[in-house]
Each structure stands twice: as structure tokens, then as C-alpha cells.
Amino acid sequence: MAPLLEISNLSVRFHSDKAEVFAVNGLDLSLDTGKAIAIVGESGSGKSTVMMAVMRLLQSNASITGQVKLDGTDVLQLPEKAMRRLRGKEMAMVFQNAGSSMNPTKTIGDQMIEPMLFHHMASARDARQVAVKLLHQVGIPDPEERLNNYPFEFSGGQLQRVMIAMALIADPKLLIADEPTTALDVTVQAEVLILLKKLQRERGMGLVFVTHDLAVAAQVADDIYVMYGGFVMERIAASELTTHLVHPYLRGLVQSIPKIDGPRTELPYIPGQPISITGGLPDGCVFASRCDKRFVKCHERPRHISISQQHSVSCWLAEGGVEQA
């Protein structure tokens, strides 16, 4: 079966007066129906840009090359009008900050039913019925009354649930969640994660989860893509994350997760600053300048090497099956 979403060799560059920004550089990704993947990376790693490129919601100063196939159709080749028919219906998005991503002066009901209205799927009245059902599913009490409330009358966690319900109203095949829990506190974050995962399973949707939090990614996703400097550093199954990881960057990330138990030691961290992708890229590995395993070969850009079917990595250390535990 062909994957639901298949991205190959995707590059995104932003042009400004001063310099070119190399946001995404030749990314490959695939997601099967009913599966969940996570894209993990620091700020500026290009993780959100990838998904905004899939939705084709980037500003006009972005140039996108490569292929993004949704159900076999390359969405990058579609005219804007055809693209609009996909957005909100075939693929929907949940944004990071629910507070600013909802219009403060319209009721959440009016905003929730918009995907159905835009795609002529139902009358406003019927759409509101669907919205009530969905609000109930995502755990908003008194959904019928809450429909007439404004975003400022909800708490952050509730609003994120409303956003999820809004994204699901037109029954999309692909749900993209761009750091949906980052702005929430930890307990609420867990609730929203469980909810997202549950809805994804029930509906058999494909889910792309964009986050900077490895722990969250490991909980939600089947496959994890670790991005740095606009490249995928490592693609690994969530179940193998702690045991089979290869890339020194990913190792650094895993080690820098604080532990609650055990003796208090100094928290290991990755030295240096995230690479600047403005103006140009280094010839070699983008992570080389911060890497403690760096050697001569790192002056050349590493290929993306498959280790197993679900595991691939961009690092010279993996060449020839060398796996450093």
C-alpha cells in the first residue's frame, strides 16, 4: 500500500533582502495511514517549516522544491484552488498556541464549523451538531452552550481541545499537530497527548506530531525523525529510541533529558549553539561543529544511510554498519 504522506527530497528556502535561509534541505519522510510519526528538533531546525510546506501555508518568500505526495498526489504541483480543497478536509492542522490561533472575536462554534462550510459539507445548523458531538468527544463539558463562548472564556488546555475538535470536524486523513502541547503545563499536556493519540487510533488517521520534546515524541509516535539544521539526522522507531540510536546529536538530546530519580549530577548538554542556516550551509556535516565524535570525514556531507527498514541515519559513524553503543 502506498503511504498516506510521502515526502521526498523536500527543500525550503526563504529569500529575504539580506540573505537566503536554508530552512529544509532535502528531507525524506513517509507516513502510513493509521500511523503516527514525530518530527523532533530544536527551534530553527526546520521541523515546523516542513509541515507548513506540506500544507503550503508558507509566506510568499519561500521557495519549495521536491515532492510531497498525499495519497499519491503531489500537492506541490496543485494550483492554489485545488490546494484549498485539501486543506481542512484531507489534511488538517493543530497549532501550537491555541490562544492566538483562534479569532478572539468569534465564537468557537462559528470557528469550528468553518471547515465544513468552506468545503460545502453541511449546512451551518448540521455542522453545529457535528461540532457539539466532537466537543463532547474531546471532553468539553456542556458542549451545546460552550459553542457560543469566545476563546477567551476557555482555559489553555480546553482551547487546545477545541482546536483539535476543529481540526477533526471535516474528518481529515492526515492530522498535523505543530507543538500542540508546548504552551500547556505538564498535567494538561499529558491529557491532551492521550486524547490526540486516542482520536488518531479511533479514526485511523495519519498523525504528524511536531515537537521539541523527545519524551513526548516517544510516547505518541511510531517513528521519530530527528531534525537538525534542516536535515534529518536520524529516523528511528520510537521503541528503539533509547537502545539503538546512532547519531551523536540524538545521543546528546537523550542524555540532556533531566532524570528525577538517582543522584543529582550535572546535566549533560550539547555544547555550542544551533547552527545558523542563514546565508549558507557548511560543506560537511551540519552538526560537526558541535559534535564530540567528529573526525576527518565530517568535512564531507554524510549520506542518509539505511540501517534497517525503519532506521536510517546521516552520520559517517554509521557507515559500514559501525554502531557505537
Added chain:
Amino acid sequence: MFMYIIKRLFYMALAFLLVSIVTFGLMKAAPGTFLINTQMLGGVQAATDLNIPPQLMNSFIKEFHLNSPWYVQYWFYLKGFVTLHFGYSIEYPSLPTMSLIKRTFPLTLGLAFSATVVGTIVSIVLGVIAAVKEHTWVDSTTMFIATLGTAIPSYVTAIVLMLVFGVWWRILPILGFQGIQHYILPVAALVIPVVGSMSRYMRNSLIESLHSDYIVSVYAKGGGMRQAVFGHALRNSLLPLITVVGPQLAGLLMGTVIIENLFGLPGMGQVFANAAQQKDYPLIMVSTLLYAVVIMVMNLLVDLTYGGLDPRIRKIGYVQGR
């Protein structure tokens, strides 16, 4: 919302009191009196020299409380205005001030009101066109013309309008008032300078709205430019616009004084200007306070519109982070 209105009304009363005190103070502080200004050299003594009977002078003094301390005089003006007992003015002793106002005020009010409505609508339309076509020639042309309108003072605009439409093309009347068509040029002359700044404001406000996160959500839901502008951004960008409409109103109402003069309209503006020139104390007080009340009522309406447009103001009385 109810508390919001009560609060606004309270502020209005406070502002009214301040305006009346300041007007009274300035009026009294300005050199000269009605008598001096009407070539009578001033004072009771001088009036006797000019053969004005002392009885008349005394009744004059008594009627306007000219010998009483300032707070008594002030009190009588204030009481008279609030209870709508405007009395007579010094300049028009045979005509009750109330009838004078009834005869002239509706025209001025109509002028200011239509200018406000027309100006706001035109500004919104131009602002939306410019914002939707951001950074194209449509945008820059619209904004250039708008700026031109602001840069040229309204009395120059008025004269150009009179020349073009009244003298060259002869399609619109330029003097006097005999019907609605006499409103067109004065309103245009008032509106053009206002539109310049307001449409620019509207443009920037709409562009800002169009770049906010919730507009990305609209596109992500499958909406297009039309849904983004008319379904979401327009209404939200009206909020900051409305804030500047208030102060513009005051300017508009004051602008009517010049425009009425230019177009020979028998409005309140002339009465107001004359009263100030002649030191006609009662008329100055009444007309200034009347203008103040109109501006405050219009501002109240603006604020109520604000509450109508923004549920946060309606429901909790303020907007967080603004």
C-alpha cells in the same frame, strides 16, 4: 456591558465639568469685554458716557450676574445649560438662544454626522483595497492619493471642489443651503482630509490582522482570501480604527466652522465663531458646551460600537494584553 456604559457616562459627566470650567476660565481670562469689542469702551461708567441709560446697564449686569463672584456666574451658566434654560445672549438680545440653536444646530450636526459616516465608510473601503493588494501598485496609488488628501488643508480642498464642481462643471451648488445637494461639497471638503489618515490606519490595521496566527488557521481550514478578510480580519481591524475615529470626530466638528463659512451655510459654526469674537459670554458657554456634548456623545457611540465588535470588552470590560 451595563457597568461599562455606567462607567462611560460617569467619565462623560466628569469631562463635561472640566470642559465647562476650562471654557469659563479662558473666556474670563481673555482680554476685553462685549462692550469694549462693540466699540463702547467698556464699563458702566463708559456706558453712561455713551448715553446708555443706567437702568438698562444695571438690568444688563443683573441678568448676566456680571457683578457676582466668578463661581456664581459659572454656576448660573452651568445650571442654565443643564436645565436647558439658555436665556438670551448679549449679541442677540431679542432672540432666545434656544431658538437660535434650533435654527442653526441641526445643519451643523447633519454636516458633521454625514461627514463622519461617509469618511468612515470611504476609509474602510480604501483601506481594505490597499491592504488586500498589499505592496502592489494598487496599494501605493491608493495610499498616495489618501496622503495627498491629508496634506492639503480642508479649506483649500473646499475651494478646489467649488471651482471644479460649481464653477467649471456647474453640477453642484456652492453657496447657501436649500436642500440635500448643498451638503455634497461641504461634506466632501470635510471628509477628504480625514480619509487620508483614516484609510491609512485601516490599511495598516487590516494588514496586521491578516498576518496574525488566526488567519493562518483560516487558510489551514480551507478558507481563501475572501473568507480571511471578510469573515475574520476586517472586523478585528475595525477595532483599532474605531479608536481613532473618536478624536477625528472632534476635528470634523471643528472643521465645520470653517467649511460653513466658506460655503455660506447658516449653521452653528458661524454663531460659535462670532460669539467668541464678540465676547458674548452666554453664547460662548452655550455653544462650547453644546459642541462638547456632541463630541462626547459621538465618542460614547464609538465606544459602544467597540463593545459590540469585541466580545471581550462586552463581557469583561477590557482586553488582556492590549
